[in-house]
Amino acid sequence: MEQQDPGAHGVPAPADGEPAPRAASAWAPLGQPMFRNLWLASLLANFGSLVHGVGAAWLMTTLSPSPFMVALVQTATNLPVFLLALPAGALADVVDRRRLLLVTQSWMLLSAAALGGAVLAGAATPTVLLLLTFMLGVGGALNAPAWQAIVPELVPASQLGSAIALNSVGFNLARAIGPAVGGLIVAEIGVAATFMLNACSFVAVLVVLFRWRRAAARSVLPAERVIGAMRSGINYLRYAPLLRRALVRTAGFMVFASALWALLPLIARNELGLGVQGYGLLLGCLGVGAVAAAAGLPRLRARTTIDQRVVLGTLAYAAGSAVPALWPNLWAVAGGLVLAGGAWLVLMSGFNTAVQSISPDWVRGRALSVYLLIVFGSLAFGSALWGAVASWQGIGPALWLPAVGMIAALALQVRMPLARLAELDMSSSRHWPAPEVVVVPRPDEGPVFVTVEYFIDPATKDDFVNALAPVRRSRMRSGAVRWTLLGDLDAPGRYVESFMVESWLTHLRQLERMTVTDQAVESRAFAFHLGAEPPRVSHLLAEQVPPRPA
Numbered sequence: 001m002e003q004q005d006p007g008a009h010g011v012p013a014p015a016d017g018e019p020a021p022r023a024a025s026a027w028a029p030l031g032q033p034m035f036r037n038l039w040l041a042s043l044l045a046n047f048g049s050l051v052h053g054v055g056a057a058w059l060m061t062t063l064s065p066s067p068f069m070v071a072l073v074q075t076a077t078n079l080p081v082f083l084l085a086l087p088a089g090a091l092a093d094v095v096d097r098r099r100l101l102l103v104t105q106s107w108m109l110l111s112a113a114a115l116g117g118a119v120l121a122g123a124a125t126p127t128v129l130l131l132l133t134f135m136l137g138v139g140g141a142l143n144a145p146a147w148q149a150i151v152p153e154l155v156p157a158s159q160l161g162s163a164i165a166l167n168s169v170g171f172n173l174a175r176a177i178g179p180a181v182g183g184l185i186v187a188e189i190g191v192a193a194t195f196m197l198n199a200c201s202f203v204a205v206l207v208v209l210f211r212w213r214r215a216a217a218r219s220v221l222p223a224e225r226v227i228g229a230m231r232s233g234i235n236y237l238r239y240a241p242l243l244r245r246a247l248v249r250t251a252g253f254m255v256f257a258s259a260l261w262a263l264l265p266l267i268a269r270n271e272l273g274l275g276v277q278g279y280g281l282l283l284g285c286l287g288v289g290a291v292a293a294a295a296g297l298p299r300l301r302a303r304t305t306i307d308q309r310v311v312l313g314t315l316a317y318a319a320g321s322a323v324p325a326l327w328p329n330l331w332a333v334a335g336g337l338v339l340a341g342g343a344w345l346v347l348m349s350g351f352n353t354a355v356q357s358i359s360p361d362w363v364r365g366r367a368l369s370v371y372l373l374i375v376f377g378s379l380a381f382g383s384a385l386w387g388a389v390a391s392w393q394g395i396g397p398a399l400w401l402p403a404v405g406m407i408a409a410l411a412l413q414v415r416m417p418l419a420r421l422a423e424l425d426m427s428s429s430r431h432w433p434a435p436e437v438v439v440v441p442r443p444d445e446g447p448v449f450v451t452v453e454y455f456i457d458p459a460t461k462d463d464f465v466n467a468l469a470p471v472r473r474s475r476m477r478s479g480a481v482r483w484t485l486l487g488d489l490d491a492p493g494r495y496v497e498s499f500m501v502e503s504w505l506t507h508l509r510q511l512e513r514m515t516v517t518d519q520a521v522e523s524r525a526f527a528f529h530l531g532a533e534p535p536r537v538s539h540l541l542a543e544q545v546p547p548r549p550a
Contacts, residue, residue: 032156034154038154038209044201045202046170047174047177047181047201048178048197048199048200048201048202051178051181052136053283054280055192056077058191059191060073067263067395070262071384071386071390072383072387074258074261074379074380075379075380077137077380078376078383079137079376080376081375081380082376082380086233088141088143088372089367089368089369089370090227090369091142092366093362093364093365102206105139105205108136108202109202109203111138112195113199116195119191120192141376144369148368149365149368173291174287179280179287180280180283183281184277230366236478237367237370239473240358242358243355243359246358247370247371249310249351249418250355250375252406252409252410252412253351253409253410254374255382256382257317258378258383259321259386259401260321260340261379261383262383263387263399266390267282267328271324271328272328272333274330281334282333285334287341289320289337289340289343289344290344293345293346297345305419306350306353306418307417313344313346314343314347315407315410316340316342317339317347321403324395352371355371360428360515362512362513386402389401425520427516428512428515429514429516431514431519432511432514437539442504444503444505446501446506446542448500448501448503448504448506449498449542450498450540451496452498452535453495453497453535453537454495454525454528454529456529464495464528470521471497474514474522478510479501479507480501482500483497483498485497
């Protein structure tokens with residue numbers, strides 16, 4: 001399975017500040033047979049994908065020495081995630097994930113095999129390479145959210161943190177050795193062998209998925225349609241300011257960080273005079289740094305906040321990525337790449353944790369798909385941008401300019417802290433009881449207006465209205481399309497909160513989507529209500545009034 005490790009994908013991360021899993025339990029998820037089988041299969045698939053990546057990048061340097069064309073290989077790999085992230089996230093939330101994964105894994109197998117066949121037939125051109133790389137990326141884009149979403153089904157909740165660490169360790173073990181092996185294969189056998197090996201690596205994942213007898217999803221309500229799921233995912237993002245903050249911080253780093261990944265083949269070939277084996281070893285240095293950082297990450301998390309880790313990681317990555325521009329010596333560059341690889345893991349695991357901590361279960365696939373859109377869209381855009389800069393000004397400026405840029409972006413984002421995300425509890429609360437109505441509408445009937453009637457002390461009006469602001473965001477991101485707070489002119493202190501949903505089914509889904517954090521927000525607003533009984537909730541269905549006859 002092609003995972004490009006934008007933050008140890010796979011399972012919801014524990015909130016920042018939680019104690020890290022003890023070392024004795026780090027391997028506990030491997031005791032779950034299905035998780036163990038998929039972890040081993042994905043380790044092999046990640047190894048194949050990294051070998052493939054070496055072959056693709058090196059093949060382009062032989063087909064076209066232009067820095068821009070070499071950088072476009074990264075763009076072709078990452079652009080599909082940018083284009084397909086939202087549909088992929090919606091699919092992951094509404095269709096059978098096992099079947100979706102079987103389709104996407106088969107697609108990637110065929111794409112890799114087709115590229116290998118084109119090389120063997122002498123038909124490989126820059127256009128063919130970019131096209132088939134793009135097709136492989138399409139499979140990876142549709143695969144990623146579903147792959148992440150299945151892992152919580154495979155391990156107990158108590159082992160989720162350990163599963164995150166294992167996913168990261170597995171990918172970085174493959175990254176530590178895959179590129180070096182890829183370079184050796186290109187040198188000794190030929191570039192076509194790297195593509196064929198990648199195609200074979202998907203077979204292991206397909207076999208494990210085919211043998212998995214996944215329990216059917218149980219829900220009282222019918223699944224959303226893909227278009228509707230995309231719309232509700234976008235609506236959630238619109239009214240989740242902390243999630244947007246985490247995504248902006250991710251983009252602010254990724255656009256600049258992409259330069260090192262895009263230009264590393266040219267650093268190896270043009271700046272250091274290395275062959276393909278040397279390029280593979282340089283990629284391996286990034287993997288070694290990431291594995292080393294993974295070992296020390298629990299201790300680092302215990303001693304620092306997420307914002308402190310972002311600062312330290314950004315400075316370390318900027319320093320490591322600037323080394324090839326300032327000191328193009330093999331040993332210096334290798335050391336800089338080890339530093340950059342460790343910083344990459346610290347930063348991306350932090351951003352991934354932030355995104356997952358603000359994303360409840362019902363929208364997690366879609367939230368992660370937006371995160372992937374940001375990560376790979378930034379990689380695709382940044383790779384093309386810094387490739388163009390390298391063609392115009394040379395490799396040196398294309399490395400130190402983004403290093404300066406990411407530090408400047410960090411300074412601009414100082415007022416966007418991520419630490420507040422640790423205070424959120426996005427687990428389901430189901431604190432709203434099922435509506436008890438005399439006339440039960442059909443699921444598709446609507447729109448439905450829900451009103452909540454408050455009686456407050458008029459002297460507390462300003463505080464009450466401020467307390468309703470987060471309630472509004474809660475209603476809107478869970479399914480409402482309109483929200484209003486009305487004050488009674490004849491009875492000061494009487495207020496009616498009104499929100500509209502598109503249908504009765506949407507409202508039922510809205511009740512299922514409520515989280516513990518939503519409940520806390522509501523409780524703060526309800527505390528202003530006077531009287532022994534809670535605020536009165538009413539449900540109003542819009543009626544179709546016939547037009548007045550002429």
